[in-house]
Amino acid sequence: MTSQAELDKLIRGDYAAGFISAIESDTLPPGLNEDVIRFISGKKGEPEWLLAWRLEAYKKWLAMPLPTWAHLDHPPLDFDEVSYYSAPKSMADRPQSLDEVDPELLRTYEKLGIPLHEQEMLAGVAVDAVFDSVSVGTTFKAKLLEAGVIFCSISEAVHEYPELIKPYLGSVVPQGDNFYAALNSAVFSDGSFVYIPKGVRCPMELSTYFRINEAKTGQFERTLIVADEGSYVSYLEGCTAPMRDENQLHAAVVELVALPGAQIKYSTVQNWYPGDENGKGGIYNFVTKRGVAHENSKISWTQVETGSAITWKYPSVILRGDNAVGEFYSVALTRHMQQADTGTKMIHLGKNTTSTIISKGISAGRSSNTYRGLVRISPRAENARNFTQCDSLLLGDTCGAHTFPYIESRNPSAMIEHEATTSKVSDDQLFLCRNRGIDPEKAVSMIVNGFCKEVFKELPMEFAVEAGKLLEVSLEGAVG
Amino acid sequence: MLEIKDLRASVAGQDILKGLNLSVKAGEVHAIMGPNGSGKSTLTNVLSGRDGYEITGGQALFDGRDVSELDPEQRAHAGMFLAFQYPVEIPGVSNLEFLKASLEATRKAQGKEPWDAVTLLKKARETCKQVDLDPQFLKRGVNEGFSGGEKKRNEIMQMLLLEPRLALLDETDSGLDIDALQVVARGVNSLRSPDRAIVLVTHYQRLLDYIVPDHVHVLAGGRILKSGGKELALELEQKGYGWLTDQEDVPA
Numbered sequence: 001m002t003s004q005a006e007l008d009k010l011i012r013g014d015y016a017a018g019f020i021s022a023i024e025s026d027t028l029p030p031g032l033n034e035d036v037i038r039f040i041s042g043k044k045g046e047p048e049w050l051l052a053w054r055l056e057a058y059k060k061w062l063a064m065p066l067p068t069w070a071h072l073d074h075p076p077l078d079f080d081e082v083s084y085y086s087a088p089k090s091m092a093d094r095p096q097s098l099d100e101v102d103p104e105l106l107r108t109y110e111k112l113g114i115p116l117h118e119q120e121m122l123a124g125v126a127v128d129a130v131f132d133s134v135s136v137g138t139t140f141k142a143k144l145l146e147a148g149v150i151f152c153s154i155s156e157a158v159h160e161y162p163e164l165i166k167p168y169l170g171s172v173v174p175q176g177d178n179f180y181a182a183l184n185s186a187v188f189s190d191g192s193f194v195y196i197p198k199g200v201r202c203p204m205e206l207s208t209y210f211r212i213n214e215a216k217t218g219q220f221e222r223t224l225i226v227a228d229e230g231s232y233v234s235y236l237e238g239c240t241a242p243m244r245d246e247n248q249l250h251a252a253v254v255e256l257v258a259l260p261g262a263q264i265k266y267s268t269v270q271n272w273y274p275g276d277e278n279g280k281g282g283i284y285n286f287v288t289k290r291g292v293a294h295e296n297s298k299i300s301w302t303q304v305e306t307g308s309a310i311t312w313k314y315p316s317v318i319l320r321g322d323n324a325v326g327e328f329y330s331v332a333l334t335r336h337m338q339q340a341d342t343g344t345k346m347i348h349l350g351k352n353t354t355s356t357i358i359s360k361g362i363s364a365g366r367s368s369n370t371y372r373g374l375v376r377i378s379p380r381a382e383n384a385r386n387f388t389q390c391d392s393l394l395l396g397d398t399c400g401a402h403t404f405p406y407i408e409s410r411n412p413s414a415m416i417e418h419e420a421t422t423s424k425v426s427d428d429q430l431f432l433c434r435n436r437g438i439d440p441e442k443a444v445s446m447i448v449n450g451f452c453k454e455v456f457k458e459l460p461m462e463f464a465v466e467a468g469k470l471l472e473v474s475l476e477g478a479v480g
Numbered sequence: 481m482l483e484i485k486d487l488r489a490s491v492a493g494q495d496i497l498k499g500l501n502l503s504v505k506a507g508e509v510h511a512i513m514g515p516n517g518s519g520k521s522t523l524t525n526v527l528s529g530r531d532g533y534e535i536t537g538g539q540a541l542f543d544g545r546d547v548s549e550l551d552p553e554q555r556a557h558a559g560m561f562l563a564f565q566y567p568v569e570i571p572g573v574s575n576l577e578f579l580k581a582s583l584e585a586t587r588k589a590q591g592k593e594p595w596d597a598v599t600l601l602k603k604a605r606e607t608c609k610q611v612d613l614d615p616q617f618l619k620r621g622v623n624e625g626f627s628g629g630e631k632k633r634n635e636i637m638q639m640l641l642l643e644p645r646l647a648l649l650d651e652t653d654s655g656l657d658i659d660a661l662q663v664v665a666r667g668v669n670s671l672r673s674p675d676r677a678i679v680l681v682t683h684y685q686r687l688l689d690y691i692v693p694d695h696v697h698v699l700a701g702g703r704i705l706k707s708g709g710k711e712l713a714l715e716l717e718q719k720g721y722g723w724l725t726d727q728e729d730v731p732a
Contacts, residue, residue: 436581
């Protein structure tokens with residue numbers, strides 16, 4: 001009944017979302033070259049300018065070295081082992097409504113607790129579900145269109161709204177921004193596009209669930225959200241993946257544009273397969289997420305990360321306009337052999353810009369959990385403010401927590417605060433709970449949830465509940 | 481209710497309890513007094529099953545069951561409660577949430593009806609008042625930023641809600657001013673009943689002015705040296721522990 005043994009037991013919980021659905025796929029053989037990119041682009045019937053844009057990205061990518069600065073340790077990735085396109089076959093003809101969707105696919109979502117029909121009716125959430133690389137069903141489109149809100153797959157947007165895609169695609173994360181962003185730009189499969197018109201408050205929370213299904217299929221989503229002047233949108237992204245032994249590469253790009261006075265709230269719950277307790281399997285997740293905040297606008301990132309074998313992710317805000325606000329709230333839980341190197345960048349360019357960073361890292365098993373954050377105050381960012389708080393919680397004594405804060409201030413009027421703590425779930429806390437009749441598993445989950453409270457309260461209500469549940473599931477068998 | 485026979489226990493390889501005998505019956509209040517380092521806290525921790533406290537001999541029976549065969553939470557379900565000397569903080573977990581988890585688990589194990597949210601809140605508020613805590617404390621993290629006195633009253637509040645059959649109070653009086661002491665004593669006294677027992681561990685006689693014990697024991701060197709009625713506490717107050725422990729040093 002020592003706490004290490006207890007922790008080990010709790011941590012060894014099985015992956016509840018691990019199953020593989022039997023849907024035929026139209027999958028490209030592994031490997032990447034210009035023909036592959038032409039195939040992807042052709043398959044989507046893309047205009048010439050987009051193909052050229054992809055090829056340009058590919059050329060940049062070829063010249064870039066693999067980044068090695070992160071506090072991560074994994075075997076070298078072979079990008080010729082990856083298949084760059086996969087679409088469920090029965091989707092070739094694009095169902096017009098959910099009734100036309102492959103029932104097997106719908107069952108997959110139901111196993112994950114995402115019954116589309118129910119969500120449509122009960123939750124009032126519009127769902128653009130991405131299954132591998134093709135959007136399956138988009139709901140509530142009509143209601144959104146009434147408000148003038150565009151919420152569709154990015155492939156569709158390329159055809160329907162080129163005037164919105166052309167100026168903004170790559171405007172926040174350029175093709176050659178980094179290795180993984182360049183790769184994504186060359187081969188991106190699908191993703192979501194959102195446009196909120198001037199002064200419109202999006203009438204519902206927009207939600208996308210992602211799921212990686214094909215073995216050895218990289219999934220390269222591309223998401224673009226443009227909030228026009230004075231508008232507001234809350235966007236939810238949630239993911240789980242079935243159990244697989246092969247490492248699956250994932251390199252997404254998310255771009256947010258908050259025009260003057262706009263507000264974007266972007267929330268993520270990520271639960272991809274983290275690999276087993278010996279580090280076998282699991283998703284490799286290399287994501288570039290960034291937003292540009294124009295004057296008087298606000299971008300808020302909230303993330304709950306419990307999955308993936310490798311997480312490389314720094315949702316950032318460029319505070320371009322005066323009085324812009326950037327926020328980053330993060331909970332990252334690692335267990336088994338998981339490695340996470342995650343954090344944020346707040347780039348203060350405008351005057352009176354403010355940013356807040358609250359990061360909660362929880363490490364268990366033999367995992368490694370790193371916070372890496374940059375706060376940069378440019379010379380013209382008068383009166384910029386930043387507050388950073390990084391807390392780490394260790395479960396057991398075989399895991400690691402690291403904090404790499406970078407602060408670059410080139411304006412003397414800036415005010416920057418940084419707080420960091422590291423603590424353990426103490427034996428005393430566990431004993432208090434047990435003495436009050438609470439079993440150790442429930443006790444740990446309660447203590448960890450309490451530790452994350454500041455972040456969870458930033459999540460939309462349904463998501464907060466889901467996040468709490470997710471932590472509980474992730475910690476199942478983690479103490480015993 | 482509680483039968484301790486020749487109990488021996490060690491902490492970090494060091495023998496602390498060296499053959500302790502104690503018998504507590506339902507309806508009784510026992511006070512255990514003794515100098516620093518005599519093993520008082522070790523006794524309550526061993527009985528509650530804290531990690532690191534190892535029973536090396538003898539046994540402790542609670543309702544005839546050997547406590548060493550029960551996990552700490554099972555002891556709680558069986559009706560044992562420890563009010564801590566230093567209640568620990570659990571940041572971000574509200575008192576109410578904590579009470580809910582505790583009462584749900586305990587009442588379920590005891591085969592009692594669960595309380596719905598409204599009942600829980602009502603009872604918790606009433607009990608807060610009983611120990612002179614603002615019900616606002618229910619929203620705050622468990623012991624988070626509480627003063628010493630507030631933590632102790634919080635312990636008593638939890639005890640009153642859980643209604644244990646055997647309450648162990650580890651120096652609950654330490655660090656309390658006279659008003660808080662009376663509040664705590666009132667709470668403990670309200671729990672007294674023919675089917676419950678209370679074991680108070682304390683340094684000072686002053687608590688016993690408010691919670692009058694049926695039996696007083698002097699614990700020193702890991703053993704009960706002397707037992708008596710409530711007048712023994714007064715005698716200790718006057719003479720200190722020296723006259724007892726000195727006797728012990730004289731070889732028999």
